[in-house]
Amino acid sequence: MKTPRIGIVGVHGYGAQHVRRVAALQEQGRVVLAATADPAPPDPGALPGGAVHHADADAMIAAGGLDVVIVATPIHTHAAIAGAAVDAGCDVLLEKPPTATLAEFRDLLSRADARGALVQVGFQSLGSDAVPAVRALIAEGAVGEVRRYGATGTWVRADRYFTRSPWAGRRRMAGRVVADGALTNPLAHATATALAVAGRQHEDDVSGLDLEMLHANDIEADDTSVARFALRDAPSLTTAVTLCGAVREEPYVEVVGTSGRLRLYYTLDLVQVERDDAPFTRLHGRRPLLENLLDARATGAPLLSPLAESGAFMRLVDGVMAAPDPRAIDAAHWSDVDDEEGRHRVVRGVEDAIRAALRAESTFTGIGAPFIC
Secondary structure, eight states, X not given: OOXXXXXXXXXXXXXXXXXXXXXXXXXXXXXXXXXXEOSSOOOTTOSOTTOEEESSHHHHHHHOOOSEXXXXXXXXXXXXXXXXXXXXXXXXXXXXXXXXXXXXXXXXXXXXXXXXXXXXEOOGGGGBTHHHHHHXXXXXXXXXXXXXXXXXXXXXXXXXXXXXXXXXXXXXXXXXXXXXXXXXXXXXXXXXXHHHHHTOOSGGGEEEEEEEEEESSSSSSOSEEEEEEEETTSOOEEEEXXXXXXXXXXXXXXXXXXXXXXXEXXXXXXXXXEOSSOOEXXXXXXXXXXXXXXXXXXXXXXXXXXXXXXXXXXXXXXXXXXXXXXXXXXXXXXXXXEETTEEEEEETTXXXXXXXXXXXXXXXXHHTOTTOO
């Protein structure tokens, strides 16, 4: 095959990481960074020689000559850009969540299937060798019969995080769905990884969804939430997350069985199995999603995070946007803190409430969390 020519839409923010990665692959002779697109020009020297910059994605795609398009833009722009790239005959690496609505997801999936396009979704945790390793441990009965799945993250987000862009912390903007909440964007990997561990990643694998969404920050979207999934032919999954912790705690996926418990710390690729006989910890490697997409193009290797396997996660996005707006947590239950993270809002007792919600497979209301009014 010829050397793939890559175009990147969005070169600032997280997109800058894609620029650096593609530039490194170009030095290895694996790809050519042919073009970029962003209303704001790239920083001087950020692009390797020969890359052409365009002011928008439409112009970049219309110029032609691309094999792969990387989309690292605001959530509500994903569907249109990825759809245009697929229609132009390109394969796509699409940042998460893949689209802002379930209808957009279905349309993009249909268009990609019709054109034979590969669309890889940027859930980086799904490139971890820990995910298939955990599936194998479950199948071997390492924790006995599985009783429940859980996913959680307790993060700190300073005020500047919610002012980083006009769409930050928004549910809708100018009549368009944005869906930038804790469940669907910063801690989206928690749910996506748990669904992968459970082997329930397609749209019809979710048979029910119960949500409780709150916010302490002055935003439209959620920053402290619980999602409970009923899964087809599998135990339930409870995701409990917050961006209002006192300190950042490493997020994890949990599998609780009749004879033990397993945790996958998905940002570390670390698996811990707790049981009375022979507990153990194992560290795994990770395969980058872009390289996997390139391998799929060259050899037919399976994608690690194919678009179709984001269907169950998109049921969460759809449920979040169909639900009433998140409720505000009363000011009596949070404090503004200044520390090395910057100025950020802390919900008192949220860490204990998240752990209790996971154990009980319950909402915050169900466990009587103190910050529920």
